[in-house]
Amino acid sequence: MIVLALVLWVWVMFVLAIVIDGYGRVDRAQEADVIVVLGAGLRRNNEPGPALIRRTAHAARLWQEGYAPYVLCSGGNPGNRDRSEAAACAELLRQDGVPETAILQEEGSRSTEENAMYTHKLMQERGWQTAIVVSDSYHLFRARRLFMNEGVPVLTSPADVMPPANEYVVFLLREVVAFHWQLFKEAFNLPVTYVQGI
Numbered sequence: 001m002i003v004l005a006l007v008l009w010v011w012v013m014f015v016l017a018i019v020i021d022g023y024g025r026v027d028r029a030q031e032a033d034v035i036v037v038l039g040a041g042l043r044r045n046n047e048p049g050p051a052l053i054r055r056t057a058h059a060a061r062l063w064q065e066g067y068a069p070y071v072l073c074s075g076g077n078p079g080n081r082d083r084s085e086a087a088a089c090a091e092l093l094r095q096d097g098v099p100e101t102a103i104l105q106e107e108g109s110r111s112t113e114e115n116a117m118y119t120h121k122l123m124q125e126r127g128w129q130t131a132i133v134v135s136d137s138y139h140l141f142r143a144r145r146l147f148m149n150e151g152v153p154v155l156t157s158p159a160d161v162m163p164p165a166n167e168y169v170v171f172l173l174r175e176v177v178a179f180h181w182q183l184f185k186e187a188f189n190l191p192v193t194y195v196q197g198i
Contacts, residue, residue: 017176023144024137029157033128034104035059035068036154038115038135038143039075039085046081048088051136054159056089059134060096062157067132070102074119078110078194110194112139113182116146123152132157138172142179149186 037059040051048056056073063071071093075085086105093103106122109115123131130153133143137158147154162168181195 013176016179017172020138020141020175020179021172023141024139024156024158027157028155029062029067029132030155031066032068032130032132032155033126034070034072034123034130035062035132035134035157036072036074036115036119037089038112038133038139039073039089039109040136042081042083042085042088046083046088048085048092050163052085052089053092054136054161054163055134056092057096057161058157058159060093060098061160062132062134063093063098063102064096070104071098072104072106072119072122072131074106074109074115076107076109076114112143112178113146114194116143116150116152119147120150120152129153130155134159136163136171138168138175142175142182145179145182 037055040055041049042052043049059071062068073086073089073093075089077084084105084107086107090103090105094100104122106115106118109118119131123129131147133140133147133154134157135143140156140158144154144156163171184190
């Protein structure tokens, strides 16, 4: 029975990975009130890493194409850096031609769940109803669930550039684990919103 349960669990993990991958490869962007860029870790020198660069460049393109009048950079400072992920995102947006007046920063979040919570609060304050959530493709399945849990109807749009294949597999497997954790939290109504690396 233990072996059977283990085989079944591995099969579920495999199917979930396929679902997460397939969902993230479809661009669902439509006109919305705001484009939300989900933060990603900074380098040791406080410069944005590849994931944040990919996500921000895609958000800038969506803004330039008129999908939404504002871009919200969401991401705090979970690694005790000298600046937040949102601040690094905003700098990249300005370099890509998005004016300061169109950029907002949410610097309190440390996880995807907190991205959704704090973004929802900012949207409510401004009367915004809809958002395009931008992240890497492997991240969007779980991100959409977390935003929907907050009552935010979101459209998802994956970054144009994919990470290298070996990195992608690692990130995808991490998302499978993170999704398991999210389901566990929901099943037991746990209040924890931040786990290092998730």
